[in-house]
Amino acid sequence: MYLDLVERWIVRTTGRTLDQHAADPVPAAAHLPASADQLRLAREVLLTAVDELRTLLINGDDLTGSPTTLASALDEISGHVSEYEGARIHLEKLVTDPDRMGYVASHPVQPVRRRYVNPGDTVLIVLPHIEYLRQQKIAGRAVRAQIHTADVELDPGEFPGPVRLTHGLAGIYRDRVEDRLYHLRATGERRISRH
Known part of the structure; x- marks a missing residue:
């Protein structure tokens, strides 16, 4: 990398x-x-x-x-x-x-891997612990989201009405070398809890 x-x-x-x-x-x-x-x-x-x-x-x-x-x-x-x-x-x-x-200091480094996505994909993502998402009480939740060019739309079955978040808020990042979007998964993660 x-x-x-x-x-x-x-x-x-x-x-x-x-x-x-x-x-x-x-x-x-x-x-x-x-x-x-x-x-x-x-x-x-x-x-x-x-x-x-x-x-x-x-x-x-x-x-x-x-x-x-x-x-x-x-x-x-x-x-x-x-x-x-x-x-x-x-x-x-x-x-x-x-x-x-x-x-x-109290938690060992968690190995993570990138999962590359494209606009139009619907994937399961884990929302990061950004302050705004903590205030909305959805940080750390695993949710289905459709990836768009500049944002993501959370599954309307889980959230009333259209809920759109910027890539950064939703934990979608851009690989600067490959110029591709990705989200992260802990490699030791077997099952993601859906709150």
Whole structure:
């Protein structure tokens, strides 16, 4: 499995992969994949802005362009640094969350496997322990869901009316290398309880 810099840092710091965190029944752990995505995006945007500044300097555009060209590029980078720092601080809060750390200390790493899905599939998923789902009292439940391009629709037989959740809320993730959707199953899981 390919691990990018952000995930390698998380594994080194916590001893668990993002997939393993996502399967843990702790809100901070369940929020780690989305927070890691935010940090990845902030890093990518910052790197692009820095590369553009470097190109501007190498090409001498700072000498031939407007006198404010350099200042404008630096202001843009400064804004991206602020976004990056905010994303990093948020991720670090989840990593150092006392409930998450307590769970890790008292529970061994749970092996998980990815089950790839496509839009149009109807599959049994386990809803993650994201705070919103805990408030709805459905976190950790196994439910049938139809996968759509940007969200999932929970089985109307179990929930009155159409209930749609974004992929992240429903525990559907995107494999960045294969560009495919997947959900997680604990490999030791024999039977999923349906509350």
